[in-house]
Amino acid sequence: MMQFTETPSRPLHQITPFSIPTMNTTNQVHQARQWPGFPTSSKGLASFGDANCMEQLLVHCANAIESNDATLAQQILWVLNNIAPPDGDSNQRLTCAFLRALIVRAAKIGTCKMLAAMANARFNLSIDTHSFSVIELANYVDLTPWHRFGFTAANAAILEAVEGYSVIHIVDLSSTHCMQIPTLIDAIANRLEGPPMVKLTVPGVSKDLPPMLDLTYEMLGSKLVNFARSRNVVLEFRVVPSTRADGFASLIDQLRLQHLVYAETSEALVINCHMMLHYIPEETLSPLPNANSIPYTFEPSSNQSLRTMFLKALRGLNPTIVVLVDEDADLTSNNLVCRLRSAFNYLWIPYDTIDTFLPKGSKQRQWYEADICWKVENVIAHEGLQRVERVESKSRWVQRMRNAEFRGVGFGEEAVSEVRTMLDEHAAGWGLKKEEDDLVLTWKGHNVVFATAWLPA
Template identity: 65%
Template sequence: MMQFTESAPAPPPLHQNPIGGLCLDLSGGKKNQSSIPRAWPWPGFPTSTKTLGSFNNASCMEQLLVHCANAIETNDATLAQQILWVLNNIAPPDGDSNQRLTSAFLRALIARASKTGACAVLAAVATADADLALYTHRFSAVELASFIDLTPWYRFGFSAANAAIAEAVEGFQTIHIVDLSTTHCMQIPTLIDILANRPEGPPFIKLTVPRITSSNTSTQPPPLLDLSYDELGSRLITFAQSRNIGMEFRVVPSESSEGFDTLIEQLRAEQMVCDGEALVVNCQMMMHYVPEETAGAMTQLSMRSMCLKALRSLEPTILTLVDEDADFTDSDLVGRLRSAFNFLWIPYDAVDTFLPRGSDQRRWYEGGVCWKIENVIAHEGLQRVERLESRGRWMQRMRAAGFRGLGFGEEAVGEVKSMLDEHAAGWGLKKEEEGLVLSWKGHNVVFATAWAPSTSCM
């Protein structure tokens, strides 16, 4: 972690919390700046691990991060560095789950500060402290499949969506699956197994996936795959053949930042001559990468809403929508920080139950969370692609686009429960209106919904 020199500005003074603990005076000392000594550390500042430990709880860490964010936004480099010093000492990157979470936010705030006016003096610290290996590890197909199986975070959505898809496509001999997923088709082998064993016999499968063509790899979310899509398609075709299923695999260059316009246009043209197919649109953790901003001056619709309407116009047999149940769309940095802090403690807390410290898989797992935090906190504009919305907001969008909820039957619920039984205690399942919700210790994590075109006019 970062180290400050002896000439660094002093930390803010301390005062007694009425409840009894020590708290930082985060006014920045603006009323009595002349009285703040410039030596480092400030005489009387409690530098011992024992005393700094009084700050080591999630609530205090969150408040420190909020005050640091405010200091960065107001270009108060002195105060920002003071708070960063405290955070650096109470939140080691190899500490408990709260400390590791705070350390990730600390890294993200330093990255943001390095771009901001007087706070740009922290740029060297940000560069020296970055561990790019956390973000850039590329999985082999076997590694990625094994990695995803470690936790219900993705498996929950796979299980729920596959059960809904299997029910919706009963009787169809050809099934066209459009896989909008961040996990590089890792869901598909399990779906192939389900369809191979259906009573009416296996179908023929067409699988279409988008190839994100952005040259800006910093906005490509993990996990990354060390395999070309041509090779991936070849492996999936071979696997399908081993299950007596014929398969076609096609990749369409497209951009999530443009609402998958190219992909949807190709599908629209193709569907005009492909009657009798079941069209499945499978959205797994991908739709929140479509920008939520208004598409243009001539419309009040966001690009997300326009994308959903375009998908509705394809008349899909079923559309499954799975995503994380949080809201990272606040235009205010502090609002996003609070939302992210109060959601992303979950993966740090959960990882302690299934991965040992020091393992590569743990580094990769927490590296993916770090990438998400840095994107939410350190970036703005087109660079900030991690824009989650709540389940309720997505349901509003789906209905407005002309979809109706299908819900999940007892068989689907049973499949998800069986999957959760394979994982540590703490994971739970909630059956909500028109959907299922994965929870960790009672807190919502991921939602799964299934939709079909409504019969009413759009």
């Protein structure tokens, strides 16, 4: 956890609740073309209260919106609105987020004109994601092992890989704004051979992805430098303007230039990828944007995504270690229903975990769920370059890394022990399993986040 002295002073932001206008249900439902199994009374709604039925309703609604069947879509939306209140149990809140995203999609694509008009006229569908102070974000990250798992596993692998180096260059590609770095600095400061010099490079990406930070990277860098100094570690902090949309091309260029300068020195190059690489466009986003202008040293081809190009460029830097941590799901399908099913069967997990430790009405719960709602909307309501939440499964990333000529390295017993100790601080539903060289965080037996470590083959 970041241990800066700072007083959080941000106002509370909530997800804006919405409701579908209630129809004269019995008459209008019978007059409209029937959807098989559609309940015609409030008693019938009770049978739709479990997660499987909610998922089926969402699928039927998505198909109706895609086929421009406004009557059927409105019927199903009425049911969903009645069985999935925004302040209900975890399944209801999850379904409410998907319901909202489907209405946004209808309004956005305009194929279902009745729903689009209804959404534009009656609803405020914006999500008020919170901009965190450093202290707030550190506390937010500490709430669950969702991020801490990756921090703990990655730090253990990095410390082992950089042993003996006098200079360590860390490239932090992280969605959590360097929240991992203080614990890594703490560990480095306690090395038997004394602390090395640390260079920290981050891409100056646009801050439009949750969780969002309320200060600039330059200000964050100043805090990190001061924190490192308090641990007797010399830290150089640098921001490289770069964007995930072009595969961090500017960052790769800068790293390549530095590599030419420092190749013969005892500088370790650590590439730390924490839930950021899935924002790089992949194969299902076609055609490849600006492929001809990307200054990588190999030719892009029709079947080569920016993710593939990025990983091959990393391999060309001959890094000391690459750590890749991400969510273990597949949200890349171009088919809306496939994507909806995958997201629904993965994103129930954060809603379920929240009920174990955050009370209704708490600020942190509202911030946490607003960020999940943002993810749901991006997966469901958007397409093309706007759909940036393109999470891939562990097996797919493993294959990508191998294709880029990296080889996996296992996590030692010390790393496993540290992860287990960290999990003991959280709810009993969290677990850890090893899959070959990799570590996987689980919730009630379901894969959540994976951690992998790689060396140049």
